[in-house]
Amino acid sequence: MTDTDNGAANSATLEIESLGKTYTGRGEPVEAIADLSFTVAAGEFVCVVGPSGAGKTTLLRTLAGLLAPTTGEVRLAGSVVDAPPQGMAVVLQEYGRSLFPWLTVAQNVELPLKEKHVPSARRHELVRDALAAVSLAGDEDKYPWQLSGGMQQRVAIARAAAYEPQVLLMDEPFAAVDAQTRFELEDLVRRLWKRLGVTVVFVTHDIDEAIYLAERVLVLSGRPTVLLEDVTVDLGDERDQLETRSHAEFARLRTHVYELVQAAKKGARSLGEAHLSH
Numbered sequence: 001m002t003d004t005d006n007g008a009a010n011s012a013t014l015e016i017e018s019l020g021k022t023y024t025g026r027g028e029p030v031e032a033i034a035d036l037s038f039t040v041a042a043g044e045f046v047c048v049v050g051p052s053g054a055g056k057t058t059l060l061r062t063l064a065g066l067l068a069p070t071t072g073e074v075r076l077a078g079s080v081v082d083a084p085p086q087g088m089a090v091v092l093q094e095y096g097r098s099l100f101p102w103l104t105v106a107q108n109v110e111l112p113l114k115e116k117h118v119p120s121a122r123r124h125e126l127v128r129d130a131l132a133a134v135s136l137a138g139d140e141d142k143y144p145w146q147l148s149g150g151m152q153q154r155v156a157i158a159r160a161a162a163y164e165p166q167v168l169l170m171d172e173p174f175a176a177v178d179a180q181t182r183f184e185l186e187d188l189v190r191r192l193w194k195r196l197g198v199t200v201v202f203v204t205h206d207i208d209e210a211i212y213l214a215e216r217v218l219v220l221s222g223r224p225t226v227l228l229e230d231v232t233v234d235l236g237d238e239r240d241q242l243e244t245r246s247h248a249e250f251a252r253l254r255t256h257v258y259e260l261v262q263a264a265k266k267g268a269r270s271l272g273e274a275h276l277s278h
């Protein structure tokens with residue numbers, strides 16, 4: 001596979017249809033997602049932004065099959081998602097909790113491959129390649145607590161990449177790392193996306209990050225969530241931290257998405273209600 005044929009080998013279209021989620025427990029029911037419908041094409045990179053508490057994590061957990069929708073459904077390659085599907089990998093914000101402290105870096109990356117019954121020789125190859133891709137070759141025998149936060153998150157990304165998922169779901173994966181590391185990890189995820197042809201859904205609070213990474217940015221309203229706008233990011237295939245971010249189109253998109261999120265915070269639930277300045 002070359003760097004340019006992302007998506008070619010991937011049939012993992014994700015369809016979200018009339019999705020609703022209300023939490024019911026001991027207290028008052030909480031309607032997190034009102035009604036969401038959108039499609040993420042196979043091999044596409046989509047970011048999700050919205051106000052705090054909008055239901056972004058709820059959406060991601062539902063896509064991952066970890067949470068059952070109250071209404072509507074999620075389909076992966078045409079099949080309804082009602083449990084964590086094979087071929088899906090999830091990377092969360094809390095890398096500290098997602099790695100097993102008693103396993104080495106290599107063992108952490110290898111574990112899901114064992115569960116997938118990948119033969120031993122192939123496992124070692126995948127682990128080696130994934131660690132090299134995240135610049136951790138040489139650190140395979142270390143334990144997570146011997147690594148910085150950014151390195152631990154690279155291990156979590158390597159683990160997801162080695163698994164060769166069709167779909168990669170990421171929930172605020174870089175929120176807890178410093179700005180410099182964050183830029184490096186963003187570029188790493190873009191490279192992996194291109195190399196693996198994987199379908200990516202990436203939740204972030206950071207509007208600039210969403211625009212830098214994605215081909216489309218889904219802007220959610222406040223809770224109970226509806227889709228405020230599906231914004232196309234026309235910034236080309238090659239992104240560069242300095243060049244792309246200084247592009248006029250980048251600035252235009254940032255202003256637009258920022259205004260949408262501000263409007264969402266004030267309660268806008270449609271583009272008409274958002275009263276954008278342009």
Ligand SMILES: Nc1ncnc2c1ncn2[C@@H]1O[C@H](COP(=O)(O)OP(=O)(O)OP(=O)(O)O)[C@@H](O)[C@H]1O
Nearest residue numbers: 023025030032051052053054055056057058059223
């Ligand atoms: N298990 C639960 N039981 C009841 N309510 C919940 C539960 N999990 C989340 N919620 C509520 O659902 C709403 C959406 O939460 P969610 O974590 O999905 O939002 P979010 O957009 O990811 O937030 P943030 O940006 O702050 O991470 C919130 O009001 C939250 O309090």
